[in-house]
Amino acid sequence: MRPEAFAVWITGLPGSGKSTIARSLRDRLATLGIDVAVLESDELRKELAPQLGYGEAGRDSFYGQMFFLGTMMAKHGIPVIFDATANRRAWRDEARRSIPNFIEVYVDTPLQLCMSRDPKGIYRQALNGGASNVPGVQAAYEPPERPEVVVDWAESAGGAANRIVSALIERDYLTPPPTGAAIFQEDSPPRRQ
Numbered sequence: 001m002r003p004e005a006f007a008v009w010i011t012g013l014p015g016s017g018k019s020t021i022a023r024s025l026r027d028r029l030a031t032l033g034i035d036v037a038v039l040e041s042d043e044l045r046k047e048l049a050p051q052l053g054y055g056e057a058g059r060d061s062f063y064g065q066m067f068f069l070g071t072m073m074a075k076h077g078i079p080v081i082f083d084a085t086a087n088r089r090a091w092r093d094e095a096r097r098s099i100p101n102f103i104e105v106y107v108d109t110p111l112q113l114c115m116s117r118d119p120k121g122i123y124r125q126a127l128n129g130g131a132s133n134v135p136g137v138q139a140a141y142e143p144p145e146r147p148e149v150v151v152d153w154a155e156s157a158g159g160a161a162n163r164i165v166s167a168l169i170e171r172d173y174l175t176p177p178p179t180g181a182a183i184f185q186e187d188s189p190p191r192r193q
Helices: 018-031 041-048 056-075 089-098 111-117 122-127 157-170
Strands: 007-011 037-040 080-083 102-108 149-152
Touching: 007 018, 007 056, 007 089, 018 037, 018 080, 018 102, 018 157, 037 041, 037 056, 041 056, 056 080, 056 089, 089 102, 102 157, 149 157
Parallel strands: 007 080, 007 102, 037 080, 102 149
Antiparallel strands: none
């Protein structure tokens, strides 16, 4: 039986840079020979729960499905990256209770910067009345109380991925790379805007 794998939940406001960091982390882990499953909330929602709305009940159901899927993967030896806002702390805390080798990463990006980025247009929809439950605008976003890693909005995705890998190694969730392995290189400029 494979040992239980780790899970990393990357949270922050929509547009904070979670997906960019998740991709960079996936790539960093691949250099270590670790194949990780990335559970990206928008993609999962399309497949698992397209009928669910974005109200409290819909999000409760969707995040329950998401963390159940991640928990089962980790229990069967598949490392998981959750790329999801999960605006209520309780959803992320439930995953923490369910997955022993768990770390939470908070991407701390100011709301105004997230709104100016708006890669999916959700803030524009919220301001124009087309969306009614956007975290940070109409719905509260509850940042983690004790995240293992905090990523400042100006930090590069590569630098953030390196720190996450270091946090996994420090907790013995991940075997350190051989001495001299060149995985901790800066591959992207800071994410300033």
